[in-house]
Amino acid sequence: MNKKIITASAALLAAASMSFGFVTWHGDEEVYQVDTELDVGGNTAGYWFDYTDKDDGGASAVVWPAEKGNGYEGGDNALDNIIQTCNGVCGTAALAKGTLSYDPFIGVGFNVGGEDESGVPAAVDASAWGGICISYSVETGASIEMGLGDAFDKSLGFDVPAASAAKNAAGTTKTFAWSKFAQAGWGTGEISGEAAAKQLVALKFKIQAAAGNYAFNIMSIGPLNGDCALTAGMSAIEASAAQSSLKAQLSGRTLSFGKTVASAEIVNLQGQVIMAASSVKSMDLSKVQSGVYMVRAAGLSQKIILK
Secondary structure, X not given: OOOOOOXXXXXXXXXXXXXXXXXXXXXXXXXXXXXOOOOOOOOOOOEEEEEEOHHHOOOXXXXXXXXXXXXXXXXXXXXXHHHHHHOOEEEEEEEOOOOOOOOXXXXXXXXXXXEOOOOOEOOEOOHHHOEEEEEEEEOOOEEEXXXXXXXXXXXXXXOOOEXXXXXXXXXXXXXXXXXXXXXXXXXXXXOOHHHHHOOXXXXXXXXXXXXXXXXXXXXXEEEOOOOOOOOOOOOXXXXXXXXXXXXXXXXXXXXXXXXXXXXXXXXXXXXXXXXXXXXXXXXXXXXXXXXXXXXXXXXXXXXXXXX
């Protein structure tokens, strides 16, 4: 889910600036919400969400190691099961270009201030954090972006302040002061990392690279002086090993996985899901038109050709 992020009113911004804490989130504690201590909307901040390039013409997806959802009404897209499985937010970025003229991308993140009474994600002053610490693993270079709201991001040409999260499949811990967040320079407006921290809406971990599959895991995140550390989370190396153990075998129009997978999708070259199933060991594709498709299931992203 790519949550719409819109800048909130100055009144909400001022109210949120009264709070200064940020409890470092550790995935192995199986806490599903980041405690930013800047929630202005009644316990709506800090819930993890994901987004892809599909609205821009891309065909990328996040392939999760477990089915999304938490069993509560409205929680179908919650990442609780993923966090419990990975001791972090882990998955595989299955990047596919589609009709994009630039590299495809996916991302995961959370809203810092939660939502106001109308359900709009709020901008808050997070400058007192000093920046962030983060522990992660990823099989390609990534970035940590400061989301400032749809309207403001657009005014910058979507060139928001970001910090580079270098490729490290085994796992690493990094700290980034707000001053280290900078724009790339190709946008239409200017803002520093320190200024962006005063009107922060979301923090996002974005993977943008050439088409391919890249495992990742976010194991902890907190303020600049937080106690981020590598946890018992599955590293990108381990996630890749787990992924390689699953293969999709096509026999005629029957697709088999060799074991039961929590969820599986058949995706066409336009990035559209044309068939999906849960808790399956095989899928009957007899009603699917001939062509080239991607199979996505439990960390697997594999091309198949139906004749």
